Amino acid sequence: MKWLGLRRLLERPDPQEPGPRVFRAEAFGGIVQLAKPRALVFVDRDRARFLGYDGDRRWNGAETALGERPLSAPLEAHLQLTNRCGASCSGCYTAATPQGAAGEWGPGDWKRAIDALAEMGVFHLALGGGESAALPWLGEIAAHARSRGMIPNLTTSGLDGIGELLDIVHLFGQVNVSIDGVGPIYATVRGFDGFARADEAIRLLREKKREIGLNTVVTRHNFDHLADIFRYARWRRLSEIELLRFKPSGRGVGSYPELACTSEQHLALWPTLKRLLRRNPYRVRLDCSFTPMIACHDVDAGQMAQLAVYGCTGGDFLVAARATGTLTACSFAAPPLGKPRVDQIAEYWTQEDAFGPFREWRRAREPCTSCTYHPLCRGGCRVVSSHVLGDPALPDPECPRVVAHAKRVTLPLLR
Ligand code: SF4
Numbered sequence: 001m002k003w004l005g006l007r008r009l010l011e012r013p014d015p016q017e018p019g020p021r022v023f024r025a026e027a028f029g030g031i032v033q034l035a036k037p038r039a040l041v042f043v044d045r046d047r048a049r050f051l052g053y054d055g056d057r058r059w060n061g062a063e064t065a066l067g068e069r070p071l072s073a074p075l076e077a078h079l080q081l082t083n084r085c086g087a088s089c090s091g092c093y094t095a096a097t098p099q100g101a102a103g104e105w106g107p108g109d110w111k112r113a114i115d116a117l118a119e120m121g122v123f124h125l126a127l128g129g130g131e132s133a134a135l136p137w138l139g140e141i142a143a144h145a146r147s148r149g150m151i152p153n154l155t156t157s158g159l160d161g162i163g164e165l166l167d168i169v170h171l172f173g174q175v176n177v178s179i180d181g182v183g184p185i186y187a188t189v190r191g192f193d194g195f196a197r198a199d200e201a202i203r204l205l206r207e208k209k210r211e212i213g214l215n216t217v218v219t220r221h222n223f224d225h226l227a228d229i230f231r232y233a234r235w236r237r238l239s240e241i242e243l244l245r246f247k248p249s250g251r252g253v254g255s256y257p258e259l260a261c262t263s264e265q266h267l268a269l270w271p272t273l274k275r276l277l278r279r280n281p282y283r284v285r286l287d288c289s290f291t292p293m294i295a296c297h298d299v300d301a302g303q304m305a306q307l308a309v310y311g312c313t314g315g316d317f318l319v320a321a322r323a324t325g326t327l328t329a330c331s332f333a334a335p336p337l338g339k340p341r342v343d344q345i346a347e348y349w350t351q352e353d354a355f356g357p358f359r360e361w362r363r364a365r366e367p368c369t370s371c372t373y374h375p376l377c378r379g380g381c382r383v384v385s386s387h388v389l390g391d392p393a394l395p396d397p398e399c400p401r402v403v404a405h406a407k408r409v410t411l412p413l414l415r
């Protein structure tokens, strides 16, 4: 992006108006937040100065490269506001139940946590559950996040609390509804037929707001039906599709052998998406754990960096908190030693051993050590390594390069 273009994009109609944070200084330069297109852009110090920003104490030392050390704070925090949910999806990543977890936090606790995250300079909150749309205080939390300069986004199943959500939907940046398949395919992934209800929720939400999208967990049962998801999103005029890899956490541990994509599907993901996008140009986001499935196709690493296609950045670019306030590196990861709370994040963030294996990605093993994409991918999904190999520090066993390395064969690249 040309610098002048970036400066124009950053201009606010009324700079006195309160709004989301637009800049955060980092040792490498800083991060600027664009409203249109919605993006966080990493800039070096020269570019930050050109845009009129000052790094203050963060620029006192020498300029470092992005990734050389953790960011000064996460870019986003995923807050699981409750573990209550009546849907009982067979692969629920957090094993949510109608009763929820013992010791769940209330609105006062979450506001305190949001204050702590705001003090650190976090840009976005991803609010989820359980089913957070059913919480009577969800609007209070979203409004509090806004008042602290953060953009709250929401993920909902669309199965509960939609009437109340319609009244507060304007408070969110983006609302995504979980749809893992269109029509009967929904039930093959979730274990019950909730498509019609989720579809109705999407219809109602879309009448009120443009930024409504889909969250789709890609499994071996819906992989061949992704074209239907793209067609559905276009038909409902949705703003984005976020595709997530199935993770072995919560009830997903038990259903992992049945639902996780096959090696062939992992290898075919990128060519499949390119084909679908040629037919149906769309804003598609891939979750961090899919990065090895892109990198294995020799995609230009510079372009990936420009588009911020990073892999396992838990405990660095992102953090999460359980319904009880326990801080984790990401929504799927086990709590770190000592079980810090999310409102203690500032103190924990700078500890030498914070987030254990997540921050130790530079101590890679082969084939990650010699992989061009390692600075971006960081060794793949720690949650999958932990579940499949019993050690989160090992390379992601489902990365096609790792699979090929294990078999000692040359990876057949699909282009
Ligand atoms: S372990 Fe890493 S790659 Fe896997 S979901 Fe968490 S942050 Fe993403």
Ligand code: SF4
Binding pocket: 291, 292, 295, 296, 311, 367, 368, 371, 372, 373, 374, 377, 378, 379, 380, 395, 396, 399, 400, 401, 402
């Ligand atoms: S070999 Fe390692 S670093 Fe390279 S893409 Fe695979 S998991 Fe990522």
